[in-house]
Amino acid sequence: MTTKSTSLESDEDVNLIFKLAYYPDNHLRKRTELVTDFTHVPILVDHMFKTMVFRDGIGLAANQCKLTQRMFVMRTDKIRRAFVNPELGIPEDAKLVEGDESCLSFPGLVVKVARYNKVLVVAQDVNGEKTYTPLDGLEAICAQHEIEHLDGKTFIDHLGRMKRLIAERTVKKVLKDPECQKQRKRL
Numbered sequence: 001m002t003t004k005s006t007s008l009e010s011d012e013d014v015n016l017i018f019k020l021a022y023y024p025d026n027h028l029r030k031r032t033e034l035v036t037d038f039t040h041v042p043i044l045v046d047h048m049f050k051t052m053v054f055r056d057g058i059g060l061a062a063n064q065c066k067l068t069q070r071m072f073v074m075r076t077d078k079i080r081r082a083f084v085n086p087e088l089g090i091p092e093d094a095k096l097v098e099g100d101e102s103c104l105s106f107p108g109l110v111v112k113v114a115r116y117n118k119v120l121v122v123a124q125d126v127n128g129e130k131t132y133t134p135l136d137g138l139e140a141i142c143a144q145h146e147i148e149h150l151d152g153k154t155f156i157d158h159l160g161r162m163k164r165l166i167a168e169r170t171v172k173k174v175l176k177d178p179e180c181q182k183q184r185k186r187l
């Protein structure tokens with residue numbers, strides 16, 4: 001997921017960032033694999049954080065960085081955390097709420113998606129320790145968006161056929177001419 005503005009960090013960070021998978025890159029359609037060997041996880045996660053900050057995102061899934069591991073990073077005002085092998089729990093009193101989302105892999109697009117207002121993320125940290133993280137609001141929405149990525153789905157899967165076609169056309173246009181991104185297409 002992204003915030004509304006974009007900014008670039010200092011030049012020295014450029015070498016530490018991953019190239020992003022943009023729609024229709026195959027990595028976005030592949031289900032990621034459970035992490036069993038944590039040897040390289042801390043360094044990969046560090047680079048994912050740098051990539052997310054550089055692109056001004058609040059969440060980033062590993063397959064958006066063309067990696068195959070089931071893990072994502074999140075950075076908001078409230079939390080800065082990596083989730084490895086995450087699974088979603090939905091509390092009984094959670095409600096579906098509609099909200100606007102954007103995604104680093106789909107530049108120029110804002111999509112209305114219904115998500116639960118609270119979730120529990122059961123995961124592991126970068127060292128393999130089990131974690132239980134209750135989230136609400138923006139962080140809950142972000143976790144659902146990123147875990148969907150890890151399952152090989154994206155937010156345009158929530159759209160009907162016509163809107164999907166418009167979304168695909170918009171992203172293609174923006175990737176060809178980034179100037180088009182200034183006017184975001186809302187679906």
Ligand SMILES: [Zn+2]
Nearest residue numbers: 001103104105
């Ligand atoms: Zn996304």
